Amino acid sequence: MNSSQPIRFAAVGLDHAHIFGQVAGLLQAGGEFVGMATDDPSAAVAVKVRERYPDVPVVEDPDELIARDGIDVIVTAAVPDRRGPIAVAALRAGKDVVADKPGCVTLAQLEEIEKAVAETGRFWSVTFSERFEVPCVIKAGELVREGRIGTVVQTLGVGPHRIGDRGHLGGANARPDWFYDKARYGGIITDIASHQIDQFLWFTGSRTAEVVSSTVGNFANPDKPGLQDFGEVLLRSDNAQGYVRVDWYTPDGLPTWGDGRLTVLGTDGYIEMRKYVDLEGRDGGNHLFLVDHEGTHYIDCSQVGLTYYADLVRDVRDRTTTAAPQEHTFETMRLALTAQQNAAVRGAAR
Template identity: 80%
Template sequence: MTSTNTVRFAAVGLDHAHIHGQIAGLIEAGAEFVAMATDDASSAIAAEVRKRYPDVPVVESPDELIATGGIDLIVTAAVPDRRGPIAVAALRAGKDVVADKPGCVSFEQLEEIEKAVAETGRFWSVTFSERFEVRCVIRAGELVRAGRIGTVVQTIGLGPHRIGDRAHLGGGAGRPDWFYDKSRYGGILVDIASHQIDQFLWFTGARTAEVVASTVGNFANADSPGLQDFGDVLLRSDNAQGYIRVDWYTPKGLPTWGDGRLMILGTAGYIEMRKYVDIAGRQGGDHLFLVDQDSTQYVDCSDVELTYYADLVHDVQERTTTAAPQEHTFETMRLALTAQQQAVLRGAAQ
């Protein structure tokens, strides 16, 4: 394929609200949405996708759609434990894959994906939306690479979420059963902390890292022990350290689903991002504060271009991996799975 050809994509797996951003991002980047299929056609998210794209054909069988010719790219936000098998099938059918995070839920799935990528020459990208779709994080990367805060020695990533967030429910009455089944969503460190692990590697420039310590807990939902509502991870690479905390405790009083924050410490300054809300402060999201040797300032991120989906389309056309290096994606998921496997269990967590 060359850049003169339109990228044709299909959505296989419509179980998480992140599929809306994935589909819209690819369409905006010039790709053509040609078909959809899912395991559970009755889910609220699937119904919403059909409503938003009534002219896109619905194929009853996901396997049939994956095998269909004339499709360049498969995008999936299926139940997490299905994303790995969908990716492997699509890769072996000659298609590139874009998966919602987590891209897989076990080392066995990751190994199968790595093998399929190596043998087919196709790519597997995981949509770490807390970086790819957040303008202030992209701007922070520009500032770091310009040397504004010196050498990065630590990141602190906080990823609080809300169980009852209306946007993530997609009009449904509540979270689906798989949300409370660890074997299906992979555990809180795989499911959510993969975002912060991605950011640690990206901001520090580390190719790999080790999990020094990790914990998962259930402190507020004892009646649903399959739900891990708290998790933290301590990371260390050759040149940097990272701390991550994720949870499902966002109170109703906050006007958005979570007060996501990222702090980057450098040898000559630091950056703090309040991605989605500045509590009792400025309206909206994408708030970035920079402290360097010259000043303390608030940085406007409204003009930052988000390029992930355009880069994906380019990667399909030109056989590159500009959206995210393949090895980076593999390492992010390896670290998330390692942290989950090694985690100390606290409270009612299983």
Template identity: 85%
Template sequence: MTSSQHVRFAAVGLDHSHIFGQVAGLIRAGAEFVGMATDDPAAAVAVQLRERYPDVPFADDPDELIARDGIDVIVTAAVPDRRGPIAVAALRAGKDVVADKPGCVTLDQLAEIERAVAETGRFWSVTFSERFEVPSAIKAGELVREGRIGTVVQTLGLGPHRIGDRAHLAGGAGRPDWFYDKARYGGILADIASHQVDQFLWFTGAKTAEVVSSSVGNFANPDDPGLQDFGEMLLRSENAQGYIRVDWYTPAGLPTWGDGRLLILGTDGYIELRKYIDIEGREGGNHLFLANQEGTQYIDCSDVETSYYPDLIHDVQQRTTTAAPQEHTFETMRLALTAQENAVLRGAAR
């Protein structure tokens, strides 16, 4: 494909509401939405996506759509355990793949995807939206690269969520059964914490790291032991450390689904992001606080542009990986899955 050719994409796997942002992002970047298919057409997300794009054909057979000629990209937000197989099939059908996180749920699935990428020359991108789609995270990256806080030696990533959040539930429908089945959603560290692993690698500049320790728990939902409602891990690279905590404890009184925060510690200062809310502070989201040798600064990042989806289109056309280096995506999922596999179980977690 050359830069003059139009990028056409199809959505296969419509089970998580992140598909709305993925589809909209690709369309805004200039791609053409040409088809959709899913395992469960009655799922709330699938129904709403069809309502939003009534002119886009719906295929009864996901495999047929994946194999269809004239499609450049397959985007998926299927049930997490289906994302790996969908990606492998799409790669082997000559398509690039954009998958919701987690991109897969086992190390064996990851190995299959790595083989398919190597053998086909296509790319596999996982949409780590808590960096790619958050303007304050983009601005923080710029400041780090400028050396405003010196050398980054640690990140502290917090990813709280709310089980009953309407924005994630396709119009207020209840959480589907797979949400409570670890084998299907992959576990809290593979799922949610993959965001924070991505940020640790990106902001510290690490190419690889090790999982020092990890644990998962179920402390508030004992009647649903398949739900891991708490998780933490400690990462270490050659030059940096990272602590990650994720949970499903966001209280009803908070006016958003989670107080996502990131603290980036450098040798000459630090940056704190309040991504979605500054409780009892400034309105809105995308708040960045900087402290270094020159003083302190607040930056409203709400107008900072994000580039993930335009970069994806460029990558399809030019055969590059500017949206996210392929090895970075592999390493992010390897660490998240390793932490999940080796995690100590606590409380009612199974």
């Protein structure tokens, strides 16, 4: 590829609002948006994407767009159970793939993706936006690698969400039917906790880990038994431990969709990130608190730069995986899918 030419990308699957961040990130990094297609053109998110990018051609058949020559990357935020098949088709068509999380919903789908990556030499990157698109998490990673809190021994990650969040609805009045179908969204651990599992591996420097225990439940939505509204996971690697809690219980009184927090415990201190809101405190998000032997410290991370999409563009050109090492992405999804598959089921969940 000529380094002066922009990478060309197409969006296949426009069902989740994360597609807005993915497309915007690739455009900001210098990519050229050359086409879009989706299984459900009437979906609220798909309508908004077409409104936002009226000059980008719409292709009726997603398979035709995947197979089209002259496209370097396929980005997808399809219904989660479609992301794996879309990725495999795109990889085998010679494209790199950038998938919204979860990148797939079964271990069988993950195996097919791994085979396609190995056989084609293309890469599969899953956009774990709670790390890649959150400046305070990027800053915390820098501090950990500088040794500010010693050796990391544990992460504690919580990912509360709100079912009726307007930003995630894409202009619709309610969540689509697939949101309540476990077979389609993959279960709460696969869908949400993959974020926190990614952060556990990254902050602890663990190449692999085991799922010690996991639980899913439905305690607030018995009329929607397909929705798992609570999940937890306990992880252990050779050098660290991790605990994850995710839920759909964010109350209306919170001014954002979820009070996402991450605490990284080291042998010489700890870091807490309040990603989206500082309760009764500072405005906005991206608040980082560090405690070490010298005292307590606050860092406003709102101006910290993000690198994921620029790294992706460079990876396409240089045939590297600096944005997210391929084995790390595979292991994150393996752990999430294993925890989901083996989880104890509580309440009204099925």
